[in-house]
Amino acid sequence: MKSAARVITLFAVAAATACGQPGEDAAMAEGAPRVAAMAAGDAASAAGVTALYETVRGYITASAEQMPEEDYSFSPTPEVRSFGQIVGHVANASFMFCAPVRGEEAPSRPNAEELATKAEIVQALSEAFAYCDQAYATDAAQMADALQFFGQPHTKLSVLAFNMAHDFEHYGNLVTYMRLNGMVPPSSQGGM
Numbered sequence: 001m002k003s004a005a006r007v008i009t010l011f012a013v014a015a016a017t018a019c020g021q022p023g024e025d026a027a028m029a030e031g032a033p034r035v036a037a038m039a040a041g042d043a044a045s046a047a048g049v050t051a052l053y054e055t056v057r058g059y060i061t062a063s064a065e066q067m068p069e070e071d072y073s074f075s076p077t078p079e080v081r082s083f084g085q086i087v088g089h090v091a092n093a094s095f096m097f098c099a100p101v102r103g104e105e106a107p108s109r110p111n112a113e114e115l116a117t118k119a120e121i122v123q124a125l126s127e128a129f130a131y132c133d134q135a136y137a138t139d140a141a142q143m144a145d146a147l148q149f150f151g152q153p154h155t156k157l158s159v160l161a162f163n164m165a166h167d168f169e170h171y172g173n174l175v176t177y178m179r180l181n182g183m184v185p186p187s188s189q190g191g192m
Contacts, residue, residue, distance in 0.1 A: 043140035046157055050136045053164040056171055057129050060090060062186035063174045064125055069118035071181055081113070083177045087121050088112035090170050094128035097163035098135035100147050101156045107131075136160060 064087045072084035081089060091112040099106040112124035135156075143157035154162075175185040 046138075046140045046143045049157060049161045049164055053132070053136055053160065053167070056164060056167040057132075059171050059186045060087070060167060060174065061122075061125065061129065063087075063171070063178060064118075064122050066183065066186065067118075067174075067178065067181075071177075072118050072121065074177060074181060076177070076180055081173075083174065084115070084118070084121050085113045086170050086173050086177075087125055088115055090167060091121070091124040091128035093166055094132045094163065097159060097166065098132040100149055101135040101138060101159050102131075132163065 067083055072087075073082050075082040075085075088111070092109075095106045095109065109124070112121060112128070115121045115124060138156055138160075143155065143160075145156050147154055147156060147159065149159050149162075171187075175187070178185045
């Protein structure tokens with residue numbers, strides 16, 4: 001239970017780092033005050049965001065491996081992504097989030113949401129996480145470097161926190177899909 005509380009606390013700190021406060025529209029138009037506030041993070045903040053990313057990376061990878069291939073097409077309603085499409089979406093988004101932190105354009109890759117087999121989707125996810133691992137290995141002193149993301153000023157750390165939060169969001173989807181299929185998700189398998 002203590003480790004779950006630590007994860008929740010670190011997640012809240014990371015989310016606060018990634019998101020602005022209400023009423024910041026004028027500051028966001030200028031950009032500088034928001035970036036300066038985010039740049040106040042230190043090595044401990046970078047380490048906390050990285051630790052949470054590593055946790056969710058493990059959960060998503062284990063979920064993708066645990067789900068049988070015949071259930072990759074499962075979705076609770078026709079309006080939402082299937083299990084396989086969610087895993088593919090995480091892979092696609094990982095390249096989008098991590099490329100600017102690495103100072104690159106996102107590499108051109110097949111749309112992982114459209115891949116046909118579990119093996120292809122798991123491979124795409126593995127490649128995406130390997131790509132992001134290099135972004136999370138950025139020196140802590142460079143995590144405060146400014147960049148533009150979705151047309152707004154950010155720091156490398158805030159983009160990585162955003163990615164980690166996005167991964168947790170979709171891990172929550174995967175947990176629900178697994179539970180609906182009578183499976184225990186990875187985060188609940190160790191007595192957590």
